[in-house]
Each structure stands twice: as structure tokens, then as C-alpha cells.
Amino acid sequence: MKIEHLAIWTSDLETLKSFYVKHFGARSNEKYHNPTRQFSSYFLSFESGCRLELMQVPGITSHEPVSGYFQGLAHFAISAGSKDEVDRMTEQLRQAGQTIKGEPRWTGDGYYESVVLDPDGNTIEITI
Numbered sequence: 843m844k845i846e847h848l849a850i851w852t853s854d855l856e857t858l859k860s861f862y863v864k865h866f867g868a869r870s871n872e873k874y875h876n877p878t879r880q881f882s883s884y885f886l887s888f889e890s891g892c893r894l895e896l897m898q899v900p901g902i903t904s905h906e907p908v909s910g911y912f913q914g915l916a917h918f919a920i921s922a923g924s925k926d927e928v929d930r931m932t933e934q935l936r937q938a939g940q941t942i943k944g945e946p947r948w949t950g951d952g953y954y955e956s957v958v959l960d961p962d963g964n965t966i967e968i969t970i
Contacts, residue, residue: 853902884896932946
């Protein structure tokens with residue numbers, strides 16, 4: 843088995859799609875819209891691995907985590923392929939004004955990663 847896709851609700855579908863296309867090389871399908879449900883979405887594909895579905899309906903609100911943690915998806919990781927690429931992407935995102943939640947580092951369990959927030963505040967680990 844494998845994870846086919848993850849889904850993220852957003853109040854700004856176009857901004858979130860542009861973020862993943864620009865900074866992570868995602869490829870987007872054509873926008874899907876269901877007028878009856880007022881639901882719109884994009885599926886984003888990457889070089890390999892699972893896809894990311896971005897979804898929007900009127901009235902979506904942000905979650906407010908308590909003490910920085912909340913029940914549900916904590917983060918997802920995107921493999922950059924090398925330590926140098928993790929560093930480069932982190933700096934590129936910093937220059938673009940994105941929040942860097944964790945600077946590039948080796949973790950105790952052997953990962954080299956940085957942690958960034960997307961425009962909606964979702965946590966992304968950029969790893970080798």
C-alpha cells in the first residue's frame with residue numbers, strides 16, 4: 843500500500859496552489875469546481891510520491907492550535923534530495939517571506955531537515 847494523496851482545506855486556493863508550484867515544483871491539474879456544493883479543488887503532483895489535494899468551500903476557517911499542537915495531521919515532509927538542496931530551498935523560502943519554523947539541522951533520529959510554514963500555516967519538513 844501507499845498513500846495516494848493528502849488533502850488540505852484552504853480559504854485561498856490560488857495562493858496555496860501557486861506556493862507549491864513555485865517553491866516545490868508541483869504540477870497542477872485543471873481546477874475542479876462543483877457549483878452545487880460550491881467546492882473547488884486542485885490536485886498537485888510532484889516528481890514522485892503522493893499527490894496533494896487543495897480544497898476550498900465558502901466559510902472555511904483556520905484552526906487555532908493550543909500550545910502549538912493540535913489533533914490531526916501534524917506535518918508532511920517533502921524530500922529535496924540533498925543537504926545542499928534543503929539549505930537552498932530554505933533560504934529561497936525565507937527570501938520569499940515564508941515563515942521558517944526550524945532552521946536546517948540534523949535531528950536526533952538522523953534526518954537533515956528544515957521546517958517551513960506554507961501560506962496557510964501548514965507545517966512542511968524539507969528533508970533529504
